[in-house]
Amino acid sequence: MKVTSLSRTLLTRVLSFYFVLTFLVTCVQIGAEYFNTKEHIKRELLTIERTFSSSLTRAVWELNTQQAVDIAQGLVDIPMIKGIRVTDENNQVITQLGEVSNSTKYQLKNEDDGYLNINSSSDGLFGHNFSLIFEFSGRTTKVGSVTLLSSNQVIFDRIEVGIYFLIGNAMVKTAALVLLFTIAFNKLLTNPLNELTEQMNQFDVDDPEASKLHIINYDHNELSILQDSYNNLITELARHKEKLADAQYEVMSTNDKLDEQNLILEQEVARKTSSLSTTMLKMETQQRELIEQQTQLKAENSRRSKTEATLMQTNNELKSSIAELNKAQVRLLEAEKMAILGGLSAEVTHEVNTPIGVSITSTTYLADLLSELKRDVEENKLSKRGLEGFVEKAEQSIELQLNNLNRASELISSYKQVAVDQTNDKIRKIDLCKYTREVVNSLTPKIKKTNHVININCPQSVEVYCQAGAISQIFTNLIVNSLTHGLDKTVNGEINIDISKQNDTVHIHYSDNGIGVSEEQLGYLFEPFYTTKSNQGGTGLGTHIVHGLVVDTLNGTISASSPEGQGLHFDIRFDNMQ
Template sequence: MAKVKTGLSKKLLTRVLSVYFILTLIVTVGQILTEYLNAKNHIQSELQTLKNTFSTSLTRAIWELNTPQAVSIAEGLMELPIVEGVQIRDENGNFIADIGRTDDQPMSKVTSGVMRDHKGGTFGYSFPLIFEFSGRTSQVGDVTLYSSVDVIIGRIEVGIFFLVGNAFIKTAFLIFLFLNAFRRMLTNPLEELTEQIGNFDINHLEQSKLRVRIEDDNELKVLQSSYNQLIDDLINFQDRLNQTQGELKTANEQLDEQNLYLEQEVAKKTASLSQIMLDLERQKDELMQNQHELKQENETRRQVEEQLRKSNTELAESMETLEMAKDQLLESERMASLGGLVAGIAHDVNTPLGVGVTAASFLEDRIKHLRQSFEDKSLTSGNMNSFLDEAEQTTTLLMSNLNRASELVASFKQVAVDQTSEAERDFDLKEYLEEVIQSLAPNLKKTRHQIHIDCPENLQIRCAPGVIAQIFTNMVMNSVIHGFEDKKQGQIDIRISQDDENVLVDYKDNGKGLTEEQLNKLFEAFFTTKRGKGGSGLGTHIMYNLVTQTLKGQIEADSKPGEGLHYQIRFPAKKPA
C-alpha cells in the first residue's frame, strides 16, 4: 500500500496553527497600533498643554518686538523631550524663529488651534498668538510645535517588546501542546488502522478485521466498528452471491427457450412493418410539398416584417429628435430666467457703485487739498477737523453703498451658480429663499407687489439648490407677469412647514386666477396665456418636472377666476437615494 506523503493530522495541525498564528499576528499588530495611537494622542495633548504654559510670555515678547526673548523661548521649548521643532511667525507670516525638524507652513494665518501631519514622519500643533489690550484683541502671530514618530516609538518601545515576546511564548507553548495531543489521539491510531487495512485479504475476510486498541469512544473507534461490520456484510454477500449464481444458471436456460419463440414472432412482424413503411413514404412526399408552401409564405412575411422594422427605426429617430428639441427648449427657458436676473442685478449694482465712485473721488480731492495745505504749512486745526468730519461721512457713505453692492452680487452669485449646477448640498431653506427673493428684487422694485414669507428657522434640507431657486422664481414671475397683469399692488404669501420627513410649501397670490380649462392645462408643455407676447409655456412644465422627478415630490394647483392661484407642494427634506 502506498505511503501517505502528508498525513491528515499534519495538515490539520498546520491549518489550526496557521489560523492561530495569523490571529495572534493581527491581534499583536492591533495592540501595537493602539499603543502607537495612544502615545501619539498623549504627545499631541502635551503639545496643546504647552500652549497654556508659554503663549502669554511669547505673545507679549512679539507685541513688544522683543525678538531675542522670543527666540530664547523657542530654544527653551526645544529642550523638552517631546518637541523636535519650533516655528514662530509674526502677524505678516515672517519667521521669527525656525528651529529643529520643521516643515513648510501655508501663508494663510492660523486662526485656531489645529493639528497637522507633515512629511518625514513629523506632526505639528499650530495655534494663534492673541494679545489683549484695552478690551480689544489682536493676533500678533502664530506658533507651530513639531514632534515626530521617533518620539512615539521611544515611548512605546518597551511595550512593543513585551507584546511580541508574550505572543511568541504563547505560540510556542500552544505548538508543543498540539503536537503531543495530535500524536497521541490521532496520528498513532491512524497509523495502526492504515497498516491493518493494508493487510486486507479477500480470501481470508475474518482475519482482515481491524483490531486496534482505542481508549476513547471517538470517531476512530466508530470507524473500526464500521469497517468490521463491512467485513461481516461482505462475508454474507459472498454466501448470497453463490446462491444467486445457481439461480442465474437456471434462468439462462429458460431465456434461451424464450429467445427462440421471439425470433418466430419477429419474422411475422417484419412483413407488417414493410407495408407500414410504404405508407409512411407516401405521407413523407405530401409533407415535403406542404413544407415548400409554408416556406414561400414565411418569405412573404419576412419581407413585410423588414418593411415594418424600417418604419419603426424611422419613427424612433423622429422621437429622439423631438426629445432633443424639448431638452433644448427647457435649457433655453432656464438660461432666459438667469439672463433676466443678470440684467436686473447689473442695474441695481450700478447705483451703489456710482455713489461709491463719487464718494471716493470727493475723498481723493479732499486728501489732495489737505496734503497741499500740509506742504504749504498752512494746515490749521479747523481745516483738519473739517477734513476728518468730511472723511468720516464720505467713508460711511462709501462703505454702506459698497456693502449694498456686495450683498446684491453675493445673493445673485449664489442663486446663479445654483441654477446652473445640479450639485446637491445641505442648506437652510429660509435663508436661501430670502436670497432668491433678493435676486428677484430688480423685477419687483418698479411695482408695489409684496411678498410675505413664513418659514421656520433652521429648516435644513438636502437637494440641488438650483431646483428650489428655479421653482420659486417661476412661481413668483408667473404671478407678477400673468396674475398681476391688471393689478398695481399684488400680494404673495409663501408658508413653509415640515411634516415628519417632508417639507410642505403653500403658495398663494391674489391675482386674476385661472379658468377651469386653463387650470387643467397648467402643467402641460407649451401652454401659455401669453402666446405671441414672449410666453414660452415651459415655466410651469419645468416646475412640475423639478418637483415630481428631481425632488421626488408632489405638486397641486387650485384656482378660480378673480381668486388668485394656489400651489401646494410636498417633497422630502432629504432627497432619497
C-alpha cells in the same frame, strides 16, 4: 507504486513553515540589535563631542598642533573609535589617525546631528562630524572641524554574544518542536493508520463479517469515524451479497419464462413485419410531402429574416433619434433657465437705473450748492442764513442719495446671490426663510409692474444643507409661472409661501389665488413642452424644470393640486442633505 507517508508530509510542511518563520524572526532580531547598537555608538560619539570639543577648539585656535595630536591620539585609543581627522577653518588637515586616508570621501547625511556616510576603500565605516566653534568677546568663530569614525566591526563585537544566544535559542526551540511533533504525529496518526491498513489488507471476500476493523481507540476522532464507516460498509456488503444470491435465483427462473415468451414473440414479429411494410410505404409518401413543406418554410424564413433586419435597422435609427431628442431637451432646459435669468438681469438693470439716476441728479444738485457756497466764501458774502440753508439742502440731497443707493445695492446683492446660486450646484448651509426673501427681492422688478403680493410665512430660522441654486430656480419658476399663467387676468393677486421643518424634512407649500387649472391639465402639468400659452411664446418647461430640480437634485417629492376657485397649489418635501 511508491507510497508517500501522510504524517511525514504534514510534519515536513509544518516544520518547513516553522523553520522559515524562525529564521526570519531571528534575522529581524539580529538586525534590530545591529541598529540599536549603532544608534548607541552614535550617542557615545555625541558624548565624546561634548567632552573634547572645547579642548580641541582651544588647541586649534592657539595653533597648538601637538596638543591637538595628543587629544586625537587619546581618542583613537578608545576601542569604539577607529579613526579621527582634525581640520582647520580652511579644511586643511591638522592630524588624522586610525582608519583614515586622504582618499576617503565623506558625505554629511543629516546636518542637524552631524551623521556621516563614508565612501572609502575600508568597508563598514561610519561616523560623526562636528565643527569647532571658538567664542571670544561674545562672537563665535568656526576654527575647524573634527570627524570621528567607527566601523561595523565594533558593532559586531558588541552584539556577537547576543547573536550566538539568539541562534542557539532558535536551534533549541526548533529541535524541541521537531521532537514533540514527531512523537505526536506517530502516536496520533502514523501508528493508527498503519494498524488500519494491516487489518484492511486481511479482507476476506467470502466472509466479510470477519474482516471488520477492531481497533481500540478511546478518542472519538476522524480515525474512529473512518473505522465506523468501514465497518458499516462491510455490513452493507454482506447484506447485498445475500440479496445478490436471491436475485440470481430469480434470474434463472425468469430466463425460463423468457424462452417461452421468445417463441410467442417470434410469431408476433412475423405478423407485425407484414403490417410494417405497408406502413413504410405510407411514410415515404408523407416524407415527400414534408420535404415540399420544408422548402416552403425555408423561403418563408428567408423572407422573415430580411424583414427582421429591416426592423432592426429602423429600431437603431429610432434609438438615435430618441438620443438626439433627449440631448435637445436638455439644451432646451438649460436655455429656459438662462432665459429666465437673462430676463431678470434686464429687469434688474432697468430697476437699478432709476435709483442711480436719482442719485446722479442729487449729486449734481449738491455740486451746484457747493459751487455757490464757494463763490460766496470767495466774495465774502457768506451769511449764517445762507450757510444754514446750504446745510439743510445738502442733508436732504445726501439722504436722497443714500436711500436710492441702498435700494440699488439691495437689488444688486439679491440678484447677484440668486444668479450665482442658479449656476452653481454646490451644497451649502442656508437660512431658507432669509434666502427665499432674497429670491423674491430679486424678482421685485417683475412684481413691481403688478399689484400682486407675495407673503412668506416661516419660522425665524430654518437652516438646511442643500443646493441653493435649486431653491432659487424652483421659487423663480413657480413665481414666474403664477405671474404669467395664474394671475395674468387678476388685478390684486396673492402668492403664499409657507415653509416649515420637522426633524430633517423640509415642507414647502406654495399657492396662488389665480385661475388654477382643470383636472385634465393637472395631469399634464409636469410634462415637458406642455403649455396653455403656446401661441404667446410659452415653452412649457417651467413646471417640468421645477419637477426635475425637486426630484433629481434635492431627492424630494412634489405634488400639485388645484381646488376649484382656489388657484394652484404645490406641496414640496425634501430632506436635509448633510
